[in-house]
Structure formats: structure tokens, C-alpha cells
């Protein structure tokens with residue numbers, strides 16, 4: 001379970017990016033974070049990945065306060081979180097296999113086990129036959145799926161995605177969101193920041209709406225029409 005309690009974030013020299021945010025995401029839920037550009041969506045996800053720290057308030061993940069996660073605890077925490085970005089951030093001079101393998105190598109997983117897990121992750125995103133290719137030879141949608149395989153290869157309990165369909169045409173965007181929903185179905189908690197309202201409505205999941213850093217609506221899946 002993820003819990004935000006009165007969380008605010010001021011960037012140095014900036015205004016308040018998040019303001020007294022309180023909400024809970026139960027384990028295994030899929031939710032969208034939406035709102036205008038600059039509403040604070042990316043900031044919220046960055047706080048979960050401990051890429052940024054809150055200025056006030058408390059964030060807990062499965063009972064653990066993120067404020068207490070420091071030093072070596074940070075990479076450990078990140079092993080429990082899969083992150084997907086709009087600009088997939090793949091290493092373009094490494095094969096698809098090597099890109100997906102990277103988090104496992106960093107985590108010190110043995111080579112044989114890495115191979116098994118990388119192939120399982122590539123299979124899940126439908127890219128098993130692409131393992132030897134370089135990302136540049138893949139379409140944008142396929143590159144995004146490599147990014148997703150890399151995010152889930154470590155079997156994270158939480159998957160966070162920041163505008164993962166921003167660069168994709170509507171059909172591909174639907175496919176990518178479908179993939180996220182599949183990960184939720186096998187027990188992963190999934191949080192997706194997106195401003196694509198038609199797509200969000202289609203997915204029928206919980207929707208948390210931010211406006212200038214404040215939570216202004218929180219719709220349960222059944223309320224999304």
C-alpha cells in the first residue's frame with residue numbers, strides 16, 4: 001500500500017509543485033494520475049522513486065517511510081519499483097536483450113537467471129524475437145515496450161509510468177495501456193501519469209486528478225464514465 005499524508009513539494013526557487021496531497025493506493029490497484037501540464041504528475045511519481053524528496057508530509061510504501069530510505073536503501077527500494085518514461089531512455093548502442101538485462105546485472109543476479117528472466121520479460125511484451133536487435137531498428141511503440149520489459153524484469157511490486165504513451169499513436173497507446181492492465185492483473189500496483197483523457201476513460205481504472213499541485217478529484221473505477 002502506498003500512502004501520501006499531507007505531502008507538499010517546493011522546488012528550490014520554484015513555486016509549490018505539490019500541495020498537501022493525501023491519498024492511499026492499495027496494493028494491486030491500477031490508478032491514473034492526471035491533470036494539466038505542470039499539475040505535479042511527474043513530481044508525484046518522482047517522490048515515489050525517491051528521485052525527489054517531499055518538502056513536507058510523509059510517504060509510506062508497505063508501511064515503510066520513504067524519508068528513512070537513504071544511502072544503500074535507495075537502490076534497494078528502486079529494485080521494488082519499475083519505472084517507465086515517455087522517452088524510453090534506452091541505451092541505443094546496446095541490444096534489446098542488454099537493455100532489459102541491465103537492472104538485473106546491477107542487482108547482481110547470476111547470468112543464467114538473468115537470461116531466463118530477460119526472455120520472460122520480452123515474451124510478456126511480445127518482443128522475444130527482437131532480443132539481438134539494437135533499439136534504433138525498432139518502431140517507437142516497440143522501443144516503448146522494451147522500456148516496459150526493462151521496468152518489469154526485476155518483478156517489481158510497483159510499476160510507475162510517466163506519460164508512457166505520449167509519443168504513440170492512439171492504437172499503440174491502447175496496446176501499451178493494455179499491457180499495464182495485464183501487469184495489474186498479476187498483482188502489480190500500477191500508477192500511470194497521463195493527460196490522455198479519452199484513453200484514461202477507456203481503461204476504467206481509478207483516476208486521481210491534480211490541479212496546480214492539489215488533489216481536486218479522486219474517482220473510483222466505477223465512477224469513470
Ligand SMILES: Nc1ncnc2c1ncn2[C@@H]1O[C@H](COP(=O)(O)OP(=O)(O)OP(=O)(O)O)[C@@H](O)[C@H]1O
Pocket residue numbers: 011012014015016017035036037038039040041042043044195
Ligand atoms: N526540478 C525542478 N525545479 C523547479 N521546478 C520544477 C522542477 N520540476 C518541476 N518543476 C515545476 O513543478 C511543477 C510541477 O511539475 P511536474 O513536472 O511535476 O508537472 P506535470 O504535471 O508532470 O507536467 P507535464 O504534464 O508537463 O509533464 C511545474 O510548475 C514545474 O515547472
